[in-house]
Amino acid sequence: MPSNNKFTGFSRRTALASTAAAASIAGLSPKPLRAQNRTDVVVIGAGLAGLNAALLLEEQGYNVQVIEGRDRIGGRLLSLRDVPGNPEAGGNGIGFGYGRMIDITERLNIPMINNAGRRQISSFELYLDGERISDEQWPTHAKNILPDAWRSFSPRLVPLILLSQTNPLADFEDWYDAKSKPYDISVYDVFKREGFTDEQIDLTFNLNVSYGTSAHDISALMMWFNDGWVASMDDGPPTQLSAIGGNMTIPETMARALQSEVHMGREVVGIRSTNAGAEVDCLDGTVYRAKHVVCALPLPVMRYMKFDPVLPSVHSKAISMVPYFAMTQVHLVSKEPFWEADEWSPDMWTDTVAGHVIANRHFLDNTEISSFTAWARGFTALKLDQVSPEEGMAWVVSELERIRPSCKGKLEAVHIKSWLRDSFAGGDYAVWEPGQVTDFLHAVGKPHGRIHFCGEHTALSNRGMEGAMESGERAAFEVMDAI
Numbered sequence: 001m002p003s004n005n006k007f008t009g010f011s012r013r014t015a016l017a018s019t020a021a022a023a024s025i026a027g028l029s030p031k032p033l034r035a036q037n038r039t040d041v042v043v044i045g046a047g048l049a050g051l052n053a054a055l056l057l058e059e060q061g062y063n064v065q066v067i068e069g070r071d072r073i074g075g076r077l078l079s080l081r082d083v084p085g086n087p088e089a090g091g092n093g094i095g096f097g098y099g100r101m102i103d104i105t106e107r108l109n110i111p112m113i114n115n116a117g118r119r120q121i122s123s124f125e126l127y128l129d130g131e132r133i134s135d136e137q138w139p140t141h142a143k144n145i146l147p148d149a150w151r152s153f154s155p156r157l158v159p160l161i162l163l164s165q166t167n168p169l170a171d172f173e174d175w176y177d178a179k180s181k182p183y184d185i186s187v188y189d190v191f192k193r194e195g196f197t198d199e200q201i202d203l204t205f206n207l208n209v210s211y212g213t214s215a216h217d218i219s220a221l222m223m224w225f226n227d228g229w230v231a232s233m234d235d236g237p238p239t240q241l242s243a244i245g246g247n248m249t250i251p252e253t254m255a256r257a258l259q260s261e262v263h264m265g266r267e268v269v270g271i272r273s274t275n276a277g278a279e280v281d282c283l284d285g286t287v288y289r290a291k292h293v294v295c296a297l298p299l300p301v302m303r304y305m306k307f308d309p310v311l312p313s314v315h316s317k318a319i320s321m322v323p324y325f326a327m328t329q330v331h332l333v334s335k336e337p338f339w340e341a342d343e344w345s346p347d348m349w350t351d352t353v354a355g356h357v358i359a360n361r362h363f364l365d366n367t368e369i370s371s372f373t374a375w376a377r378g379f380t381a382l383k384l385d386q387v388s389p390e391e392g393m394a395w396v397v398s399e400l401e402r403i404r405p406s407c408k409g410k411l412e413a414v415h416i417k418s419w420l421r422d423s424f425a426g427g428d429y430a431v432w433e434p435g436q437v438t439d440f441l442h443a444v445g446k447p448h449g450r451i452h453f454c455g456e457h458t459a460l461s462n463r464g465m466e467g468a469m470e471s472g473e474r475a476a477f478e479v480m481d482a483i
């Protein structure tokens with residue numbers, strides 16, 4: 001059952017200020033170290049969830065082996081170290097309430113920087129049908145088809161405000177309570193109930209979706225949980241932490257803190273659970289044996305894995321049906337400050353394949369722009385994914401040059417990352433469709449024999465990186481209880 005306590009960042013953080021404290025919460029005392037040739041637990045996936053589970057288990061004396069399919073650590077944390085300022089192609093902002101994330105960076109002495117404020121430096125100017133529309137022009141502009149009460153708001157802010165105003169959850173953690181089923185409806189239904197037309201929904205929610213592909217395929221219940229969770233970050237000082245050198249440093253340092261090295265390049269294709277133990281099959285024929293397995297993989301990856309015995313029907317359905325967000329980023333560097341030439345904001349909210357363009361300020365001097373990221377989401381990402389990476393990068397540059405002539409010859413695309421095309425992720429993160437929160441969320445984190453599941457999609461009280469850490473912690477405690 002969800003707690004009635006709305007945890008603040010501080011309460012989570014102080015409660016889990018050390019692994020020892022975490023273990024004592026679970027009523028555990030450290031176990032003696034086991035012989036190195038005996039594996040207690042195999043953890044599959046060296047992202048935040050798997051690594052957190054592995055560290056917690058090791059600290060309690062269990063022998064743990066971590067298997068990773070890629071040739072790098074970190075999963076959906078990906079810092080672009082060859083782009084100025086090391087922008088993130090994956091998880092970026094660590095907020096005030098990220099107790100577990102902040103705790104691990106402190107315990108492992110990972111240098112962090114607070115970027116709060118850097119993102120608020122300029123406003124996002126709107127580009128519709130090739131026309132730039134400033135904040136001042138928007139309320140009376142001919143393209144502003146919003147209802148009277150909403151005309152002064154930028155289209156990108158309308159969904160955030162509307163969903164916040166209509167949020168029925170007294171406590172955001174109520175989202176996984178069965179009594180919340182009536183709220184597991186589409187965002188489209190919420191907009192319609194509030195009197196918006198299809199054109200107005202297209203201009204606001206669908207233009208650069210924050211989840212899903214359109215207001216039809218996203219659960220308002222997930223968005224209301226998200227709204228409450230994000231609001232809880234306001235309980236503390238403005239916080240947008242990131243690791244110096246890139247957030248990927250965090251899982252890399254966690255992996256180095258393990259007693260044995262992560263087994264890299266081992267793509268898992270099957271997991272067996274028997275009365276005697278568990279076995280993990282890799283594509284290259286390697287088989288790992290342990291008492292228990294922690295599976296820290298994203299749902300789309302599990303669509304191609306064999307579970308023996310087969311998973312319960314509700315869990316199988318979740319694996320095959322819960323979509324992961326299509327997100328493709330193009331990273332750009334600027335040869336000259338084109339925004340000084342036209343004196344417009346460097347940040348852009350567009351209806352082109354460039355989507356939502358953010359000026360990154362990742363140098364120590366936070367007034368200097370280090371690079372740009374064009375975030376293509378939903379259908380926009382799917383469009384970019386239809387062409388080759390080179391064509392995708394060229395397409396984004398040419399669209400920006402078209403809508404903003406001062407960019408011409410000044411912007412160079414240096415990196416493209418499609419999360420949907422990434423076979424070790426299958427998308428950016430889980431986006432629950434209407435009805436899926438109440439149908440599936442309770443099932444995806446349930447153990448199956450000796451197989452325990454974690455990963456951001458199984459988190460109940462947090463999202464993103466902190467959700468991944470929460471889920472790894474829960475899976476570790478489950479295993480400790482079971483062994």
Ligand SMILES: Cc1cc2nc3c(=O)[nH]c(=O)nc-3n(C[C@H](O)[C@H](O)[C@H](O)COP(=O)(O)OP(=O)(O)OC[C@H]3O[C@@H](n4cnc5c(N)ncnc54)[C@H](O)[C@@H]3O)c2cc1C
Nearest residue numbers: 045047048049069075076091092093268455456464465468
């Ligand atoms: C573009 C983007 C922006 C984001 N922004 C934010 C943000 O601002 N704030 C925030 O909190 N979160 C953000 N997130 C989300 C956050 O990064 C993720 O929720 C989190 O990193 C997920 O961690 P995880 O351990 O659950 O999964 P993953 O990091 O995906 O870990 C799973 C691991 O399993 C491995 N694996 C996959 N398949 C196999 C296989 N068959 N065999 C072996 N190994 C396999 C993967 O390679 C990976 O290392 C963002 C994510 C993206 C992509």
